[in-house]
Amino acid sequence: MASYHHGNLSEALLDAAEVQIEAVGLEALSIRACAKAIGVTHSAAFRHYKNKRHLLTALATRSAHRMADAIQLSAEKTAQNKGFLETGLSYIDFAIQNPQQFRSVFREELIDADDGSYRLATARLAAQLGDGREQRSQPEPISEAALLAWSTVHGLACLSIDGSLESDISKADRMQFFRKTLQRLGPVLER
Amino acid sequence: MASYHHGNLSEALLDAAEVQIEAVGLEALSIRACAKAIGVTHSAAFRHYKNKRHLLTALATRSAHRMADAIQLSAEKTAQNKGFLETGLSYIDFAIQNPQQFRSVFREELIDADDGSYRLATARLAAQLGDGREQRSQPEPISEAALLAWSTVHGLACLSIDGSLESDISKADRMQFFRKTLQRLGPVLER
DNA sequence: GTAAAAAGTTTCCACCGGAAACATTGGGGC
DNA sequence: GCCCCAATGTTTCCGGTGGAAACTTTTTAC
Numbered sequence: 001m002a003s004y005h006h007g008n009l010s011e012a013l014l015d016a017a018e019v020q021i022e023a024v025g026l027e028a029l030s031i032r033a034c035a036k037a038i039g040v041t042h043s044a045a046f047r048h049y050k051n052k053r054h055l056l057t058a059l060a061t062r063s064a065h066r067m068a069d070a071i072q073l074s075a076e077k078t079a080q081n082k083g084f085l086e087t088g089l090s091y092i093d094f095a096i097q098n099p100q101q102f103r104s105v106f107r108e109e110l111i112d113a114d115d116g117s118y119r120l121a122t123a124r125l126a127a128q129l130g131d132g133r134e135q136r137s138q139p140e141p142i143s144e145a146a147l148l149a150w151s152t153v154h155g156l157a158c159l160s161i162d163g164s165l166e167s168d169i170s171k172a173d174r175m176q177f178f179r180k181t182l183q184r185l186g187p188v189l190e191r
Numbered sequence: 192m193a194s195y196h197h198g199n200l201s202e203a204l205l206d207a208a209e210v211q212i213e214a215v216g217l218e219a220l221s222i223r224a225c226a227k228a229i230g231v232t233h234s235a236a237f238r239h240y241k242n243k244r245h246l247l248t249a250l251a252t253r254s255a256h257r258m259a260d261a262i263q264l265s266a267e268k269t270a271q272n273k274g275f276l277e278t279g280l281s282y283i284d285f286a287i288q289n290p291q292q293f294r295s296v297f298r299e300e301l302i303d304a305d306d307g308s309y310r311l312a313t314a315r316l317a318a319q320l321g322d323g324r325e326q327r328s329q330p331e332p333i334s335e336a337a338l339l340a341w342s343t344v345h346g347l348a349c350l351s352i353d354g355s356l357e358s359d360i361s362k363a364d365r366m367q368f369f370r371k372t373l374q375r376l377g378p379v380l381e382r
Numbered sequence: 383g384t385a386a387a388a389a390g391t392t393t394c395c396a397c398c399g400g401a402a403a404c405a406t407t408g409g410g411g412c
Numbered sequence: 413g414c415c416c417c418a419a420t421g422t423t424t425c426c427g428g429t430g431g432a433a434a435c436t437t438t439t440t441a442c
Contacts, residue, residue: 027300031429031431043392046430051431052431109217154346155345156338187379188375238420242400243399
């Protein structure tokens with residue numbers, strides 16, 4: 001106990017960062033505060049992440065997988081053909097439940113977008129939106145229908161957590177309204 | 192010349208901020224750098240904006256109006272009934288041409304979202320998307336169709352400037368692809 | 383058992399946003 | 413025409429931040 005070496009500081013830093021961003025916002029994340037929460041000097045963090053951007057990239061990667069997991073889970077509970085609607089709604093739901101984590105995934109100016117595992121995680125996420133069956137191999141470009149679905153869902157998520165809809169739709173019936181909105185998309189999502 | 196009093200420092204600060212964010216990114220904006228670019232002490236800025244958040248709010252407000260102007264201009268050049276397509280495309284185009292300005296408009300964690308003139312500016316923007324004819328009076332909630340249109344366009348803009356589409360669509364034929372994508376929406380945008 | 387590498391700490395630096403106290407200026411009332 | 417005051421800048425200070433460098437402690441490999 002209370003050993004000099006923490007044991008799993010890199011993971012602990014991510015945990016602390018996750019807590020901190022949901023508390024104070026993604027932009028206000030501070031390495032020093034994360035380190036202090038763990039009981040370690042801020043310099044220790046730089047042994048595991050060469051700079052703040054690398055920490056945020058790791059956080060974004062983990063968040064992307066969390067999100068993909070949540071979506072996958074909801075997809076498995078749903079009939080194959082009604083997949084898109086539930087997938088889209090759980091995409092939005094994750095964003096609303098974990099706004100800062102969601103932001104961390106797409107805030108490329110804060111992260112190293114070329115990072116391999118980050119790209120992998122976001123590719124997985126994107127593939128989930130491109131309707132259930134479409135298992136894209138790498139070089140094949142996204143289809144029109146998939147882009148339409150993804151951008152609509154992504155737009156709803158962004159507008160929701162950015163507060164731009166607050167004067168229009170109350171939080172209570174937001175998801176219901178979103179469901180109806182997404183249902184409209186159905187007819188034009190044919191391949 | 193070279194007078195002690197600048198004359199129009201608040202505007203000059205916004206101009207400097209606009210230049211700086213497109214150069215170094217919205218999150219990296221520094222009041223000190225803006226002030227230095229103008230040739231003024233950083234403290235002078237606080238005479239005009241009580242803190243950084245207020246500066247960013249003013250910047251967001253101005254950017255929102257710039258964007259609304261650009262959209263309005265393109266709408267006026269277009270046939271009345273084909274309005275949505277061109278409106279949406281110019282929304283996206285503004286975002287791609289001025290990514291940091293676009294971000295500043297919607298980055299509510301950085302600005303004072305309750306500010307009156309900011310709300311006015313974003314309301315104007317939102318109204319433009321809700322198809323040409325629909326002149327929303329304040330308390331009337333957004334329609335399903337309008338939300339669908341707005342969120343799709345907004346999603347495309349966000350995904351574009353965040354680089355999430357880079358591996359899928361080259362920049363060159365991006366707008367063309369977006370046009371085709373948005374055209375699909377037409378049939379389901381009936382009121 | 384010891385040498386090297388891994389993982390912490392301490393100390394330093396430049397920069398940042400912001401507060402406070404002071405200096406300069408220009409405009410309005412007399 | 414003068415003077416006072418409010419507006420606008422400046423200087424100086426503070427605590428917090430990311431990051432580099434040098435040092436210490438621990439773990440691991442041989």
